[in-house]
Amino acid sequence: MESLEMFCQKRGCLYGFIVLLIFTLSFTWYSIEVPPWHPTFLSSCKMEIPNKASLLHDLKEVKLQRMLYEKPNAVKPPRTDVLMMTPWFAPIVWNSTYDINILNAQFHQRGVRIGLTVFAIKKYVVFIKTFIETAEKFFMVGHKVNYYIFTDRVEEVRQHNFTLSEGRQLVILGVPAYKRWQEVSMRRMEMIHNQTYERFANEIDYLVCVDVDMRFSDDVGVEILSDLFGTFHPSYYGAPRTHYTYERRPESAACIPEDEGDFYYAGGFFGGNVVEVFKLTHFCHNAMLSDTAKNIEARWHDESYLNNYFVYHKPTKILSPEYLWDNNFAVPEILKRRRFVAVPKNHNEIRN
Structure with a gap:
């Protein structure tokens, strides 16, 4: 006790x-x-943790000045003859469906810089003069633009000595000349991917990728810009899915089965913000490498991989055939403007 x-x-x-x-x-x-x-x-610290609160302090207010424009009608769409919205709520850009003055005001306040890439390789260098001169008249007028010219003939491009508007500059990027035009076409994704990582991400906000054997014939402005956009192919915009020239071989990384696909997109006009373009070109380049290892060449080269990507990564905006047209086609009633058109040429002569 x-x-x-x-x-x-x-x-x-x-x-x-x-x-x-x-x-x-x-x-x-x-x-x-x-x-x-x-x-x-x-x-x-070696491992820097992003501070989201501090990022919010740097946000810029986009506030439009007083503007006079026609009141939109909530019960009457501006056009009823064409599809204006996809099932996943991506707008389709047609003439009369937007007000460019409102859009310009928004993008000017954000101070965006747009990059435009073209490939002037081998004989395709003959198109660069018309391309740049018409772009200066119609492409993103009043906005800051970087022209990125991929070419194997650097000195020949430099000799043109283009006069550019204020806030616009031309950057010449030397690249190899491949033997076959098909390989040049497929390598575009690789080159855009590499330059996006090394350069574009630090210089621009949006990237627009187009063919060089074209000319601008009407306004192409900020109405096209979105996180990720594609363009209706002028040959297939009204065709049924079964007519699309997708890659159909199951062993190809570009394969799209018969019962899949929304639209057929052109390889000659696509883009988006630099992050989304980087992801797109990264996929397409790796898919090509996978097919090359199996001795497969997709039916329409880089365009086939682009279409595969858009099936499973839906674009946030789609451009109507106004933005990519060939004047050899009969002009349909719905086509009010032809903004970016093919230059007449002998394909065999240019490609060989």
């Missing part, structure tokens, strides 16, 4: 000592002056 009482006394002393120790430490902790914590501490 005595030993039990002594144990309790000792235990009580132990508890008292612990309580005293905690009180002393607490008093000491609160009496220490600790400098206030600041998020910049993270910048000294």
Whole structure:
């Protein structure tokens, strides 16, 4: 009995000592002056953690000035003769479906810079003069533009000495000349992918990728810009799915089964913000490498891989045939404007 009482006394002393120790430490902790914590501490760490709150402080308000324009009608669409919206809510850009003045005001406030890529390789260099001169008249007028010219004939392109509008510049990128035009076509995805990683991501906000054997004949502006956009092929915009010239071989990475696909997109006009273009070209290039290892060449080269990508990564905007047309075709009633048209040429002579 005595030993039990002594144990309790000792235990009580132990508890008292612990309580005293905690009180002393607490008093000491609160009496220490600790400098206030600041998020910049993270910048000294090797693994930098993004501070979303600080990013919000840098947001710019896009507020339009007072503008006069026709009131939109909520129950009457501007056009009823064409599809204006996809099932996944991506707008399809046709004439009369937008107000370019409102769009220009928005994009000017954001201060975006647009990149435009073309490939002037081998004999295709003959198209570069018409391309740049018409782009200066009709492409993104009033906005900041970088023309990126991929060519194996750097000096020949430099000799043109183009006069560009303020805020626009021409960048010549030397590339190899491949033997076959098909290989040149397929390598475009690889080159755009590499330059997006090395250069474009630091210089521009949106990237537009088009063919060089074309000319601008009407306005092409910021109405086309979106996270990821494609363009209806002028030969298939009204055709049934079974008529599309997709790659159908199951062993190809570009394969689209008979019962899949929304539209047939042209390889000569696509783009988006630099992140989405990087992802698109990364997929297409890797898919081509996969097929090359199996001795497969997709039916329409880079266009086949582009169409495969758009089936499973839906574009956020689609451009109507106004933005890619061939004047050899009969002009349908729905085509109000022809903004970007093919230059007449002998394909065999140019490609060989």
